Amino acid sequence: MSAPNSSYDPVEVAALQPDALAAAIEAATAAFAAAADLEALKAARLAHLDKGAVAAARREIGALPPSAKAEAGKRVGAAMDAVRTAYEAREAHLQEQAAERILVEERVDVTVPTGRRPVGARHPVELTQERLMDIFVAQGWEVAEGPEVESEWMNFDALNLGKDHPARQMQDTFFVDPPDGGLVLRTQTSPIQIRTMLTRTPPIYVVAPGKVFRTDDLDATHTPVFHQIELLAVDKGLTMAHLRGSIDHFVRAMFGDVRTRVRASYFPFTEPSMETDFECFACLGAEAAVRGDCRTCGGSGWIELGGSGMVNRKVFTACGIDPDVYTGFAFGFGIERALQLRNGVGDMRDIVEGDVRFSGQFGMAV
Ligand code: DAH
Numbered sequence: 404m405s406a407p408n409s410s411y412d413p414v415e416v417a418a419l420q421p422d423a424l425a426a427a428i429e430a431a432t433a434a435f436a437a438a439a440d441l442e443a444l445k446a447a448r449l450a451h452l453d454k455g456a457v458a459a460a461r462r463e464i465g466a467l468p469p470s471a472k473a474e475a476g477k478r479v480g481a482a483m484d485a486v487r488t489a490y491e492a493r494e495a496h497l498q499e500q501a502a503e504r505i506l507v508e509e510r511v512d513v514t515v516p517t518g519r520r521p522v523g524a525r526h527p528v529e530l531t532q533e534r535l536m537d538i539f540v541a542q543g544w545e546v547a548e549g550p551e552v553e554s555e556w557m558n559f560d561a562l563n564l565g566k567d568h569p570a571r572q573m574q575d576t577f578f579v580d581p582p583d584g585g586l587v588l589r590t591q592t593s594p595i596q597i598r599t600m601l602t603r604t605p606p607i608y609v610v611a612p613g614k615v616f617r618t619d620d621l622d623a624t625h626t627p628v629f630h631q632i633e634l635l636a637v638d639k640g641l642t643m644a645h646l647r648g649s650i651d652h653f654v655r656a657m658f659g660d661v662r663t664r665v666r667a668s669y670f671p672f673t674e675p676s677m678e679t680d681f682e683c684f685a686c687l688g689a690e691a692a693v694r695g696d697c698r699t700c701g702g703s704g705w706i707e708l709g710g711s712g713m714v715n716r717k718v719f720t721a722c723g724i725d726p727d728v729y730t731g732f733a734f735g736f737g738i739e740r741a742l743q744l745r746n747g748v749g750d751m752r753d754i755v756e757g758d759v760r761f762s763g764q765f766g767m768a769v
Pocket of ligand 1: 590591592593633634670672673709710711712733734735736
């Protein structure tokens with residue numbers, strides 16, 4: 404075994420020369436500076452930090468005599484630190500640049516119009532129906548429903564429209580096959596009154612919306628399928644004053660601060676019966692000359708709303724309610740008509756056809 408080489412002169416190892424180390428630092432720094440992106444910097448790191456001249460110099464230290472190791476180690480360590488510092492500075496700079504580029508390149512302009520199309524719009528009849536119901540539900544009335552295919556008994560007989568009652572012909576009925584099977588497409592929402600009174604006990608306050616059917620042709624003012632809303636109140640001591648108060652409240656909520664008037668009328672299921680008109684909200688307060696041309700009310704100043712009256716004793720009896728104990732009032736009107744009036748829809752066909760461009764105008768696109 405040979406003795407340690409005490410005469411070894413560290414300066415003779417070329418890689419450990421201060422000049423060589425300085426050149427290595429310079430070369431590494433230049434290579435890092437030349438790296439245009441993090442990928443290139445990684446390659447430069449491999450060449451100048453993980454491997455390369457300084458790493459080679461470090462390996463040489465092992466072969467030095469102990470007396471020379473400390474000094475050489477310090478020099479190489481300082482060179483290593485200098486290269487690492489240069490690397491880290493460049494890496495930080497390139498990372499910052501990359502982050503900035505991502506911010507610019509991947510920016511999303513949220514104001515650019517998209518190709519997304521609205522799926523549709525809620526139908527204005529539905530919305531009007533909801534608005535009408537809300538007015539009553541807010542006062543504590545309950546919502547009631549009934550089937551569209553209805554028994555003749557519910558639709559006519561129980562409502563005091565007997566087989567040969569002229570009013571039965573007034574409404575042109577769709578009969579469900581077989582024609583003598585006793586089923587019809589309901590011609591009015593009034594049978595919901597019957598269903599309600601058969602299943603609930605007074606006090607009853609219900610609002611009942613629904614589709615009704617009559618054999619009319621579709622034109623600007625008629626449709627074979629339309630919607631009505633029915634109101635029924637049964638309680639002790641109800642009078643026509645309560646009926647008028649309910650109508651007044653409803654008309655104001657729907658059409659604004661207008662007056663109502665009633666005219667005597669006839670419905671088999673109410674006695675007495677009346678028609679209700681309300682003041683035309685479109686020409687109210689206008690000069691007489693302007694009023695004469697009003698397209699909403701035809702110049703009369705009044706708009707017909709619907710039928711109503713005090714529940715006929717015979718209807719109570721058919722439903723098992725004692726007419727000597729209870730009184731009640733009922734009220735029914737068309738939703739399409741309310742929509743036409745309130746929103747100025749001239750042609751019934753627009754309501755029926757379901758074109759989303761029409762429905763979308765009523766403010767509830769989905
Ligand atoms: N059912 C009637 C119709 O379709 C409307 C009606 C009138 C309903 C008077 C009522 C009422 O509840 O009391 O013409």
